[in-house]
Structure formats: structure tokens, C-alpha cells
Amino acid sequence: MEAANLISYLSELVDLVLPSLWETLYMVFFSTLFAIILGLPLGIILVITDKGHIWEKPKLNRTLGLIINMARSLPFIILIIAIFPLSRLIIGTTIGPTAAIVPLSIAAAPFVARIIESSLKEVSWGIIEASISVGATIPQIIFKVMLPEAMPSLVLGITLTVINILGYSAMAGAIGGGGLGDLAIRYGYQRFQTDVLIAAIIILIVLVQIIQSIGNMISRKLDKR
Template sequence: MAEWLSTHFPPALIELFVDSLGETLVMVGLSGLAGAVLGIPLGVLLRLTDRGGVMENAAFNRTVGALVNAVRSTPFIILLVAIIPLTRLLTGSSIGTAAAVVPLTVAAAPFIARLVEASLREVDAGLIEAAQAMGATHTQIVFKVLLPEAVPGIVAGLTITLVSLTGYSAMAGAIGGGGLGDLGIRYGYQRFMPEVMAAVVLVLIVFVQAVQSAGDWLVRRLSHR
């Protein structure tokens, strides 16, 4: 077994594998965080301005909703290419791990926004009405009623987003974004090393399972607080 590993995975390749895994973690982690920072407020805004919301504004809601839907419906590989000018503006390059974070964030933010909006819809309307009856401001309703009640659903949505970003990061890696996707293409496909491709797929599966399990555990904890 040791001989087989040393033959198919020499130290240099193992080191490259570890570096690629680190790049994938950076891409998924940073884009997930940035997507949440942008997407959660956007989802809250969509819910507040929706029909029956405390800040109902049909025109604003339809306009923002259309933009969110437009980004969500764009295939990631096309989005990746379409926003290259923005990526270069923000990072100075269109390739590499840092550059891949930009399109990943753009893809994640509207996805998170819709998941947050759906979670907020599940909050009992009676709680909101009670808060309004007691004179709560819009800010108080958001931070003391809507978000606390929707936390389990929001965490579940963020978990789904991280899993999706893992797949997107592999796609970004295939066109110069680095990470495990880049490793799989350069060594597993272009250099005819199927064992490398298999190892990449296995690691991605394990990573996704770990993220999903951690997310499910956190949701259960938050649901029984």
C-alpha cells in the first residue's frame, strides 16, 4: 500500500494536493462569508418590502427581485466570464484563488437572499403583529423578532450555499481559479492520472459531507434552544 501511494502520489503531488485543498477552503469560506454579508440583508429587505411586509413596496420589491432572479438564473460558468472586468477591478487579475472569490460571491449572494427570504416568511405573523402593537420599530422587528425566529432556517440555507459553492469552486478551478478543480483538470485529465481525479472527487465528497453534517447539527441545536 505504501509503495502504491509513493508511486501514484509522490511527495510533490501530495504537497500540491494539500495546497489545492487549502485554496478550495479559502474560496468557499471567503465567498460564503461575503455572500452572507450581502445576501442576508438583501433577503431581509425583500421580505420587508414584499406584500404584507412591514415596509411593503411593490415596485422596489419587483425590481430587486428581478435582479436577484437574473443573477440566480445565469449559469455559473457564464457568470464567471461575464464579470471578468469586475473581478480584475477588485483583485487586479482574472485568474487565481482571490479572483475566483468574486464570481463565487456574486453567485452566492442572491442565492442566500432568496433562502433568507423564504426563512423569514415562515415566522409567525402574529409575532410581528404583537411587536407592532407594542410600538416596535422596523429595526426592532428585524433584529428582535424576524432574525431570531428564522435563525435555524437561515443556518440551513447557509449550509446549502456552502455545499453549492464547493461545486462552483471546482468549476472555477477548471478555468484558472486554483483549488481542487484545477488540480483535477491539470493532473487527472490533462496528464491522464485518473487516480488524482478520483482522489479529488473523494476529498470533495468528504468535505461536503462534513459541511452538511456540521450545518445539520447546528440547526438542531438552534431549533431546541
């Protein structure tokens, strides 16, 4: 391939891929944000209502755990179709990256809740007990003791969540969600343009590596041990 033709080909490929990349980043960022907003309080409640913890509520704990497990058991492709009406109610449409944020957030929230729960349970009970002994309130124990102590683990958990949402966003492309998944399906599969499919795969792999590296770096900086 001549240099001029190669440059023209790469330019066309970049023009094709770049908008889809921005759509994917847009979906992943806001879906992660909303999933944390939904999942963080759920994870905290799961921990503090557990047997022997600072706000023991066994029935609430079991009920909430059951609901979260049920939500996690639904395959994402089924979930995204099941909540089309909610997407239409909130966004006004079921097509496009913005509409995909609704099911992405809801699908990731139970996962975030379990990540938060797992991280907070790693906090030494001795530290919590010491806070109780000096008269700390439940909100103070949660936000000034448990969350700061669990932060390195939480960062790694959120990193895993972002990577999962990235994979979900590619799946959302199968039903009009936009992004790199939609690009790979429309061009790589339906039009047999293997180069576009390979480009989408490479970008997704690079994104995962970057996200994981950033998460590991932040976690190491926050780890005081």
C-alpha cells in the first residue's frame, strides 16, 4: 500500500473510530458515577446491619442481600431490554449512549454494593471498636473510620467495576447503545470490515490496561501499610 493511500486509510479509520470511542468513554464515566451513587449506600447498609455490627438489623440485611443477589443474577442483555420503559421514561428514548447509561448504572449498582461490602468488611473490628469506645456516632464511624480505612481496597473494587461497565457498554452496542460495541457490530460483523473490528478490540484492550494501571497506582498511594 502506498504511503498516501495508507495515510488516507488510517485517517478514515480514525474518523470512524473516534466518535465511538468518545461515546464509550461517556457511557462508562456516567454509568460508573451513577452506579457508585446507587451502590455505595447499599454496600454500607449491608455491612453495618450485619450480625454483631454497629447497626445490627438481620431482617433488613437478609432482605437487601436477597434483592441485590436477584439483580446480579440477571444477564445484562436481558436487563437492558427489561428496563427499556424506564430508559424511555427518564431519557425519552431507548437508543443511543445516553439511554444506555440507565441500564448500565442499574446493572452495575448491585456489583458495586458487593464490592463496597467486601472492602468494608476488611476493616479491622478493633479500629471500629475503638471509635465506639470514644463515643463516635454511626455516621462518624462510617465516613471517618470505615471508608478511609478501606479506601485502597475500594479503589481496586471501583477499578474492577469500571472495567466491567466497559464490557457491558460493548454489549449495549448490540441493541443500539452506541460506542465501540455498536461500531464493531455494524462494521466488523454486518459489513465484514475486519479492520474496524480489530481496531475496536485493540482500543478496548488498551482502555482496560490503562484503567487497571491507574487504579493500581491510586490504590498503592492510598495504602498506608
